[in-house]
Amino acid sequence: xxxxxxxxxxxxxxxxxxxxxxxxxxxxxxxxxxxxxxxxxxxxxxxxxxxxxxxxxxxxxxxxxxxxxxxxxxxxxxxxxxxxxxxxxxxxxxxxxxxxxxxxxxxxxxxxxxxxxxxxxxxxxxxxxxxxxxxxxxxxxxxxxxxxxxxxxxxxxxxxxxxxxxxxxxxxxxxxxxxxxxxxxxxxxxxxxxxxxxxxxxxxxxxxxxxxxxxxxxxxxxxxxxxxxxxxxxxxxxxxxxxxxxxxxxxxxxxxxxxxxxxxxxxxxxx
Amino acid sequence: xxxxxxxxxxxxxxxxxxxxxxxxxxxxxxxxxxxxxxxxxxxxxxxxxxxxxxxxxxxxxxxxxxxxxxxxxxxxxxxxxxxxxxxxxxxxxxxxxxxxxxxxxxxxxxxxxxxxxxxxxxxxxxxxxxxxxxxxxxxxxxxxxxxxxxxxxxxxxxxxxxxxxxxxxxxxxxxxxxxxxxxxxxxxxxxxxxxxxxxx
Numbered sequence: 421x422x423x424x425x426x427x428x429x430x431x432x433x434x435x436x437x438x439x440x441x442x443x444x445x446x447x448x449x450x451x452x453x454x455x456x457x458x459x460x461x462x463x464x465x466x467x468x469x470x471x472x473x474x475x476x477x478x479x480x481x482x483x484x485x486x487x488x489x490x491x492x493x494x495x496x497x498x499x500x501x502x503x504x505x506x507x508x509x510x511x512x513x514x515x516x517x518x519x520x521x522x523x524x525x526x527x528x529x530x531x532x533x534x535x536x537x538x539x540x541x542x543x544x545x546x547x548x549x550x551x552x553x554x555x556x557x558x559x560x561x562x563x564x565x566x567x568x569x570x571x572x573x574x575x576x577x578x579x580x581x582x583x584x585x586x587x588x589x590x591x592x593x594x595x596x597x598x599x600x601x602x603x604x605x606x607x608x609x610x611x612x613x614x615x616x617x618x619x620x621x622x623x624x625x626x627x628x629x630x631x632x633x634x635x636x637x638x639x640x641x642x643x644x645x646x647x648x649x650x651x652x653x654x655x656x657x658x659x660x661x662x663x664x665x666x667x668x669x670x671x672x673x674x675x676x677x678x679x680x681x682x683x684x685x686x687x688x689x690x691x
Numbered sequence: 692x693x694x695x696x697x698x699x700x701x702x703x704x705x706x707x708x709x710x711x712x713x714x715x716x717x718x719x720x721x722x723x724x725x726x727x728x729x730x731x732x733x734x735x736x737x738x739x740x741x742x743x744x745x746x747x748x749x750x751x752x753x754x755x756x757x758x759x760x761x762x763x764x765x766x767x768x769x770x771x772x773x774x775x776x777x778x779x780x781x782x783x784x785x786x787x788x789x790x791x792x793x794x795x796x797x798x799x800x801x802x803x804x805x806x807x808x809x810x811x812x813x814x815x816x817x818x819x820x821x822x823x824x825x826x827x828x829x830x831x832x833x834x835x836x837x838x839x840x841x842x843x844x845x846x847x848x849x850x851x852x853x854x855x856x857x858x859x860x861x862x863x864x865x866x867x868x869x870x871x872x873x874x875x876x877x878x879x880x881x882x883x884x885x886x887x888x889x890x891x
Contacts, residue, residue, distance in 0.1 A: 517712070520712040523710060523713045523716070524703075524713060529705075547776075550706060550742045550743050551776065553707045553709070554709040554743045554745045555745075556709075557707070557709035557710040557713070557745070558710055558745055558747055560710070561709075561710030561711050561712050561747065564712055565711060565712070642776075
């Protein structure tokens, strides 16, 4: 009988448990946790972006961890060339566009195409993979528009048979401060409220009447309906839309502090 | 005579158009792709091969271009061959604004079918649009005459609308690209951009 692998996998829940511990004890757990989904890996690095390399090197070795550390050393996607071995293995990290012109740069467009192709290779219907790309580009655009620190933006995807995941993250001002720029949202006092407004209601720092939301509202629900889990992390809260079972579950949860904004989308394909 | 632009070609062959920054760049590309028309006419924005246009992209590109084309170029954009997913995204943008756009199917032989309006208009604009659709072509005077006659036939009190009131309503529908305005003598005539049905 095959021996069951008892190595814990680094999940968002495990990461949250670890982050409650004193920093000196993080390594004890994380050095043993297997890196599988890239979302928790990226979130851990962005918890302390200035020390991300040190943090990543203390984790259990993984090609994704090495690639993430390398990407974080790049100033922009112009500095990077795709790591073909890693792309072939189904994983890629890339700095996000830092100005309007870069959103149409061939290097970025090629990355978004590889991301979509990865979704198709994972077994997602082409139309659904396109919807994922649409949401992905909305999310990376939001870094440009709302983060106030687009140079910290990073995007990544990973796929395997029947599983597709992408992450978009920045170390900017976070959702609460972004919304608070507009007087419509002066009532928002914590990141949980901010996440609910931005994700559930699809609103943004331009105010309610501007009709310029984050682009999340309709697309995220459509994606969740296709056996997907979306996680939004900013400040001291996370907001999860879990469509892995119907009806969709929406959960707002207090967490440890996190500067910036992270979005993780994991999809197992159409239901 | 009609004009047509391929959104797919203009988007560099991308089947997903998303994000506000890309939308802003696309708006500039749209503007530089068309010239002013000597007489008012529809401009078909053909979405063939484009599977998804997100709300942010639409808000930053197609909607402002519609305003620009109507106001500056004598062109009235009609969105052709739009995917169902994109229609959902368009609704997200136009409905809160109480705005609307015209959609249709455009065949390779340029036959127009299934023309319809997507979005929401307030009651006054909706009634005005329906009145012009019924008349095929009208001016404020004709619409006033028709409604005054109808009022006279009804027992219940309805709002009396002045010529100025009708002109304002018609001008609003022109600005939204739903009616074409032409000059006739010192007056203005209005007609639908296309024969389309109101509603979903």
